[in-house]
Amino acid sequence: MTKNIIRLETENTLPKSTGVVIIGAGIVGASTALTLAENNVPVILIEKGYVAGEQSSRNLGWIRKTSRHKEDVPLALAADRLWAEMNQRVGHDLGYKQAGIMFLADTEQQMEIYQDWLDSVDAFDLDSKLLNASAVSAMLGSSNKSWKGAIYTPSDGRAEPCIATTKIVEKAIQLGVKVIQNCAVRSLSMSAGRVSGVVTELGEINCDQVLLAGGAWSRRFLGNLDVSLPTLPLICSVIRTKPMTGPSDIAVGASNFSFRKHHNGGFVITQRGALDAPVCLDHLLIGHRYLEQLKHQRSFLRIKLGKHFVDDLRMPRSWRSDQKAPFENVRTLNPRSNQTLINEAMTNLRNAYPVFEKAEIEEAWAGLIDVTPDSNPVIDHVETIPGLTLATGFSGHGFGTGPAAGHLAADLITGREPIINPTPYRFNRL
Ligand SMILES: Cc1cc2nc3c(=O)[nH]c(=O)nc-3n(C[C@H](O)[C@H](O)[C@H](O)COP(=O)(O)OP(=O)(O)OC[C@H]3O[C@@H](n4cnc5c(N)ncnc54)[C@H](O)[C@@H]3O)c2cc1C
Structure with missing residues (x-):
């Protein structure tokens, strides 16, 4: 966990019904909740741990168009527009800066x-x-x-992950969104062939529609409903330095390091050329769908067979809604940061820019990323489960596009004109 994250206090009494239940209070669920609330749609946002506890507070904070798949660029452009007005929209400085x-x-x-x-x-x-x-x-x-x-x-830039999602949720609460933390959604309730509510560990809520924005957990949640969303996990380790003078305010990525200025004056650094790939059962089940991606990215991956494999095997893949769901056993994914990768990042960076010789490390952390076979998310209705919409699988680059992805999810739910053409994010392409 990053030290700087702002923790929200919410009262956890479960309402009986609402219009839309959103599962997952990362940046995508938060942005959807805000957009719906601004359109007077009643929303309950449910989080098994705490707001922004997983990827959305642990990321590097880069907001980029550079090197995105061309079909993902319109979402990034829409997100730029939304980030530019977000401080005003939520009434707080989220650290957004087009520093390049x-x-x-x-x-x-x-x-x-x-x-x-x-x-x-x-x-x-x-x-x-x-x-x-x-x-x-x-x-x-x-x-x-x-x-x-x-x-x-x-025109690319950054915002502060330890602030942004929480402040978006705070604004959504002011507009009437009810947020329940420390409460896992176990499953959906169905009636007359469509979604009629959710079953949580604290009880049931009736609703017209559900959005699943569950990040790395979406695959397991859907698997229990016999829907296969292909995502595999990757772990990225990060450090933040104490305030220091660095080469530039521009965020910089090289083949084996990256740095970007943090709002407190330090730098957020990672080994850009390496991610941990913890082997799990899903590699056997769906790994073949990643062969194309693997051709280009094999050298990035540090494949690890260890504790993750056993923990994953022990975790149920199906359960009834009156049984404890796996989400109740892991409130917040908190993978250990990889000291070897951190050392590599610092060595590579210091070799390139000796000003980092003076860097003092303030904290280290890691986050688990949910990667789809084509590295693009799914933002779409689930045809086989009317009333269920997905906004998930952001493949390590969903913080930057989060506000627009949430807007698009809200558009799909309300049937309004979508902020961009949703075709690249259709579920049936995977
Ligand atoms: C180290 C790291 C660096 C990254 N760097 C960048 C970057 O620089 N730029 C960028 O654009 N992206 C970056 N990313 C990716 C980005 O952080 C994610 O794509 C984005 O945060 C995904 O948001 P989300 O809302 O989909 O998921 P999350 O933030 O993971 O939120 C999902 C939430 O759903 C909750 N949940 C799941 N299931 C349930 C359930 N059944 N009931 C209740 N709650 C549930 C989880 O607890 C979680 O809080 C990075 C990611 C990592 C880990």
Whole structure:
């Protein structure tokens, strides 16, 4: 858990009925709740742990268009517009700043990949551009590494994950949303062939519609309803330094490190070239659907067979709604950060930018990411369960698009004109 997260106090009495129940108070559930409340839709937001306890407070806070799949760019552009007005919308500074994002290249081949991406998103008129080595030095100062160049998007930015989701939820509460923490939703109630409510560990709530925004838990929740959502887990380890002077306010990613300025003056750092891949039963069940992704990303993955495998095997995959659900045993996913990856990140960063020799580490943490086979989320109704909508599977880049994803989910629920064309996020593509 990050030290800085603001914890919300909520009173946990369960109302009997509402219009929409949202399962999961990460940035996606929170943004959906806010959008629905602004449209006078009655909402109950239910969280098994605490608001933003999982991915939404643990991420790096990057808000980027750069290197997104081209079909995901419209959502990112819509999110930029929403982030720009979010402080005013929620009445609090969420640390949003368009300070720019730069991805460095140490090979010509990497520069070609950036050029190919630029060509693929040509239709969007983005402000992304390639920089040569001297432009990189001019912007980041001198480095011990000789970069071939970079791709840079000035309008990309950041916000503070330890603040943003909680403040969005706080605003939603002011607009009438009821938030219940420490309460797992076990399953759905059905009547006349459609969703009529949810069964929680504290009792039942009747409702017209349910949104599942359960992050890494959505696959297990849906599995119990005989719906297969393919996601596999990855774990990313992060550190934050004490306040210090660094190379730039721009967020910078290289092949084996990344850094971005934190609002308290420190830097948030990760080993960008490595993620832990904890092996679990799902690798056997759906791993074949990731072969294409694996071709490009095998070198990123530190495959681990260990405790996660056993814990996962012990966790039920089906249960009745009068039985304890797995979500009640793991209130908040809190994977251990990987010291080896942290050491690598610091060594690689210090070798490139010696100013980080002076960095003092304030805290380290890790978060578990839910990855779909094409790395795009699902934001769609579930055809076989009328009344159930999904906004999940954000594959490690859903904080930046969260406000727009929540808006889109709210549009689908209310039947309003969608904020963007939802086709790329259809469930039946997976
Ligand atoms: C280390 C790390 C770095 C990242 N960096 C970035 C970045 O820089 N930029 C970016 O855009 N994205 C980043 N991401 C990804 C981003 O954090 C996620 O895509 C985003 O936060 C997903 O939001 P969410 O609301 O879908 O999920 P979550 O924040 O995980 O929220 C889901 C919530 O649902 C709750 N829940 C699940 N099941 C139930 C149930 N049955 N009953 C009640 N509650 C339930 C969970 O407890 C959880 O709180 C990063 C992720 C990690 C872990």
